[in-house]
Amino acid sequence: MPQTTPLIDLTPDQQIRLDRQMEFLREMDKLKSVLRGTKLINKSRRENSAEHSWHIMLYAAVLAEHAGPDVDIARVLRMLLIHDIVEIDAGDAPIHGHVDHAAMELKEAAAADRLFNLLPADQARAFRALWDEFEAAKTPDAQFAKAIDRTQPPVGNLHSGGGSWIEYNVTMDQIDTRVGVPINRGAPVLWAWLHPLLSNFFAKR
Amino acid sequence: MPQTTPLIDLTPDQQIRLDRQMEFLREMDKLKSVLRGTKLINKSRRENSAEHSWHIMLYAAVLAEHAGPDVDIARVLRMLLIHDIVEIDAGDAPIHGHVDHAAMELKEAAAADRLFNLLPADQARAFRALWDEFEAAKTPDAQFAKAIDRTQPPVGNLHSGGGSWIEYNVTMDQIDTRVGVPINRGAPVLWAWLHPLLSNFFAKR
Ligand SMILES: [Ca+2]
Numbered sequence: 097m098p099q100t101t102p103l104i105d106l107t108p109d110q111q112i113r114l115d116r117q118m119e120f121l122r123e124m125d126k127l128k129s130v131l132r133g134t135k136l137i138n139k140s141r142r143e144n145s146a147e148h149s150w151h152i153m154l155y156a157a158v159l160a161e162h163a164g165p166d167v168d169i170a171r172v173l174r175m176l177l178i179h180d181i182v183e184i185d186a187g188d189a190p191i192h193g194h195v196d197h198a199a200m201e202l203k204e205a206a207a208a209d210r211l212f213n214l215l216p217a218d219q220a221r222a223f224r225a226l227w228d229e230f231e232a233a234k235t236p237d238a239q240f241a242k243a244i245d246r247t248q249p250p251v252g253n254l255h256s257g258g259g260s261w262i263e264y265n266v267t268m269d270q271i272d273t274r275v276g277v278p279i280n281r282g283a284p285v286l287w288a289w290l291h292p293l294l295s296n297f298f299a300k301r
Numbered sequence: 302m303p304q305t306t307p308l309i310d311l312t313p314d315q316q317i318r319l320d321r322q323m324e325f326l327r328e329m330d331k332l333k334s335v336l337r338g339t340k341l342i343n344k345s346r347r348e349n350s351a352e353h354s355w356h357i358m359l360y361a362a363v364l365a366e367h368a369g370p371d372v373d374i375a376r377v378l379r380m381l382l383i384h385d386i387v388e389i390d391a392g393d394a395p396i397h398g399h400v401d402h403a404a405m406e407l408k409e410a411a412a413a414d415r416l417f418n419l420l421p422a423d424q425a426r427a428f429r430a431l432w433d434e435f436e437a438a439k440t441p442d443a444q445f446a447k448a449i450d451r452t453q454p455p456v457g458n459l460h461s462g463g464g465s466w467i468e469y470n471v472t473m474d475q476i477d478t479r480v481g482v483p484i485n486r487g488a489p490v491l492w493a494w495l496h497p498l499l500s501n502f503f504a505k506r
């Protein structure tokens with residue numbers, strides 16, 4: 097029987113850290129079962145928050161040239177990687193749904209407390225700080241990350257005849273407020289591309 | 302009617318680049334419909350390649366401290382982000398299934414030609430070079446990325462009573478060759494953690 101014998105022995109500290117890290121990573125599997133308001137472009141089913149996170153990281157990598165000069169794309173990618181994990185406990189709040197935002201914030205903070213603390217303490221702090229920065233949307237990195245998070249659903253909806261806009265009866269006014277404001281703030285080039293397509297789509301409805 | 306007027310006008314070059322970038326990003330939605338051999342830990346359904354890509358990026362970020370000193374995690378994340386997109390055309394080849402590897406390589410190269418070339422030429426070249434590097438598995442970044450790609454399924458399977466190992470009738474010998482070799486090469490610390498758990502699991506079968 098061939099044996100791929102480990103090349104090294106773990107230190108006790110490595111063993112403890114890996115046990116915690118792997119427990120966190122296993123728990124993260126649950127994000128694949130959190131469903132969003134949006135559907136896949138082929139309309140076969142709702143999108144889940146794990147595949148959405150992958151997709152917007154690809155958006156950020158491909159659209160990096162349209163970020164401001166003070167944006168660090170590697171940090172943006174790390175932010176987007178973890179931006180939705182609180183939904184494992186708190187669920188997704190559809191952008192066009194009716195949500196009690198204060199209650200949702202409390203739920204998400206409790207989720208962040210539980211989930212990030214599955215990690216070793218130093219990593220829990222670092223990941224939590226990155227998530228807090230994303231949520232606060234004050235830094236250039238966070239504002240670009242938020243803009244990217246808002247860009248993917250309309251690009252898909254425009255391609256699939258309206259998608260979740262039809263279901264939620266969305267107007268151009270609402271798109272302006274909920275999508276246009278954050279994209280225009282974090283990535284004005286993307287809003288300049290998206291705005292005429294959206295205006296045209298909603299003018300025809 | 303409130304209007305979030307774009308703050309800038311696009312240059313003709315920006316317009317052309319964004320049209321292509323957005324077409325590529327829309328096409329990528331299809332990776333969410335490529336199903337893998339593995340199931341979610343809760344066994345509710347098969348995992349798709351988009352959410353798998355997200356999950357292994359999280360593995361890479363959390364387990365970065367266990368990489369060698371010459372590994373650049375930001376590059377590893379970019380590699381993992383795109384490592385599976387050829388499956389949109391070529392499909393997933395389950396690691397424990399029976400696959401004609403030469404035929405699969407041709408299919409994947411054709412897929413890479415079509416898909417990456419949806420992007421502006423400079424980006425098509427850069428993304429393709431990164432994917433080629435991952436596939437060749439010669440650099441420290443690619444070897445760590447491959448090790449991470451091989452680590453996630455067994456961690457899940459160990460937690461769900463065997464998962465795809467049962468379905469594919471996998472033995473410890475096969476795990477040693479297909480999983481142990483690449484993990485031991487790219488991330489020996491992870492194999493030192495995983496090996497005793499796997500030995501124990503397969504000894505009991
Ligand atoms: Ca893979």
